[in-house]
Amino acid sequence: MYWGGNPAECHPRHFTKYxxxxxxxxxxxxxxxxxxxxxxxxxxKSAKAADIFLQVRPGKDFExxxxxxxxxxxxxxxxxxxxxxxxxxxxxxxLVARMKAAKFGAIFFGMGLSMTxxxxxxxxxxxxxAAEMNAFTKFVAMPMxxxxxxxxxxxxxxxxxxYPFGISFNRGYxxxxxxxxxxxxxxxxxxxxxxxxxxxxxGATMPQxxxxxxxxxxxxxxxxxxxxxxxxxxxxxxTAPAGIAAPGTGYRMDEIPLPLKxxxxxxxxxxxxxxxxxNQAIAKMPDWMPEGEPPMVLSQV
Amino acid sequence: xxxxxxxxxxxxxxxPTRSAQQGVHINIGKFGPEYEKIVTTMExxxxxxxxxxxxxxDWIVVxxxxxxxxxxxxxxxxxxxxxxxxxxxPTCKLMSGDTGGTGMPLSKGWDVTAEKIEKxxxxxxxx
Numbered sequence: 001m002y003w004g005g006n007p008a009e010c011h012p013r014h015f016t017k018y019x020x021x022x023x024x025x026x027x028x029x030x031x032x033x034x035x036x037x038x039x040x041x042x043x044x045k046s047a048k049a050a051d052i053f054l055q056v057r058p059g060k061d062f063e064x065x066x067x068x069x070x071x072x073x074x075x076x077x078x079x080x081x082x083x084x085x086x087x088x089x090x091x092x093x094x095l096v097a098r099m100k101a102a103k104f105g106a107i108f109f110g111m112g113l114s115m116t117x118x119x120x121x122x123x124x125x126x127x128x129x130a131a132e133m134n135a136f137t138k139f140v141a142m143p144m145x146x147x148x149x150x151x152x153x154x155x156x157x158x159x160x161x162x163y164p165f166g167i168s169f170n171r172g173y174x175x176x177x178x179x180x181x182x183x184x185x186x187x188x189x190x191x192x193x194x195x196x197x198x199x200x201x202x203g204a205t206m207p208q209x210x211x212x213x214x215x216x217x218x219x220x221x222x223x224x225x226x227x228x229x230x231x232x233x234x235x236x237x238x239t240a241p242a243g244i245a246a247p248g249t250g251y252r253m254d255e256i257p258l259p260l261k262x263x264x265x266x267x268x269x270x271x272x273x274x275x276x277x278x279n280q281a282i283a284k285m286p287d288w289m290p291e292g293e294p295p296m297v298l299s300q301v
Numbered sequence: 302x303x304x305x306x307x308x309x310x311x312x313x314x315x316x317p318t319r320s321a322q323q324g325v326h327i328n329i330g331k332f333g334p335e336y337e338k339i340v341t342t343m344e345x346x347x348x349x350x351x352x353x354x355x356x357x358x359d360w361i362v363v364x365x366x367x368x369x370x371x372x373x374x375x376x377x378x379x380x381x382x383x384x385x386x387x388x389x390x391p392t393c394k395l396m397s398g399d400t401g402g403t404g405m406p407l408s409k410g411w412d413v414t415a416e417k418i419e420k421x422x423x424x425x426x427x428x
Contacts, residue, residue, distance in 0.1 A: 184406055
């Protein structure tokens with residue numbers, strides 16, 4: 001079951017390698033043994049691959065998930081509330097029956113759920129639905145991440161600091177508070193007076209006020225390519241692309257680390273080497289903490 | 302600076318999206334006419350296009366509370382009242398920086414107005 005995601009465009013190997021086509025011990029006929037449902041506000045390319053396409057009304061994902069949670073538990077829902085989602089009682093009853101009849105259900109949710117109105121509340125509701133489905137059958141849920149190694153960044157920050165993102169080290173230890181320490185908020189408020197961007201292009205993806213602030217402060221960018229961010233940065237250090245000309249570790253969306261072996265040589269240093277050399281240079285500088293405490297670095301956490 | 306509108310504005314729901322080609326250009330590079338075309342081509346329902354008085358290839362200006370950007374129209378299989386365009390520098394101009402305390406700005410489902418404009422002098426969407 002995909003919800004608010006379009007793997008046919010964004011994760012083109014997902015169907016063939018993981019969810020639909022693979023033949024296995026318990027599903028020897030591959031696609032024929034599986035049912036795919038897609039929930040989205042429009043019929044994307046992924047709808048062609050789906051057995052059931054449920055077109056939810058924009059901004060009504062949370063309502064639909066809540067109705068499904070109630071129906072799973074056998075509660076009756078007024079048809080007027082179901083109609084708000086743009087779907088019918090029969091459609092949702094059929095979906096719930098199929099979910100309960102499944103031997104192993106998996107829900108993959110994308111930006112259409114997590115970055116639209118409701119945001120993390122939508123994701124939390126869907127994770128709760130998946131958890132509650134385990135009273136009937138095995139069910140899991142997993143986010144469909146964006147480009148590149150986003151999962152890897154979250155995993156590393158989690159085991160280094162205990163938090164996945166939105167972390168401040170300005171007291172010498174990690175503190176977590178999305179909305180306060182998260183990148184967009186810090187930039188839009190103009191809190192930071194320098195920025196260090198590694199392997200990301202906020203200049204082409206973030207809100208304009210955040211981009212304007214990046215352009216106004218000393219921004220340092222590490223990227224193999226010339227990007228919108230590298231163009232606004234005061235310093236752009238070209239690095240070797242990981243997995244192609246530099247070794248490293250990429251994390252699959254299910255948090256499995258995969259070693260990357262470079263196929264080509266590059267005249268440019270890897271991101272890791274540049275960061276290490278910057279760290280070495282910083283370590284030679286005098287401490288800035290008032291009490292003379294050395295600033296905490298990630299490896300000491 | 303936006304060109305002067307040539308129609309009255311209409312309300313839409315804008316859903317920026319990812320596309321395979323947009324992802325490919327992360328590696329190819331984002332400064333060629335191809336990328337420019339991808340991130341400025343907006344899919345609209347044919348009925349909405351008729352109401353706006355535009356045909357494929359015409360340009361519209363889309364505005365939110367925080368900014369405006371110009372897009373080239375293309376009829377597509379999207380619901381009536383919805384606009385769809387891949388994320389890129391033009392959508393950055395429309396995105397609010399308010400994350401509502403979540404750390405993540407609202408990236409989809411923006412209330413916008415759209416109206417027809419004359420074709421920009423330098424259009425990346427010329428074939």
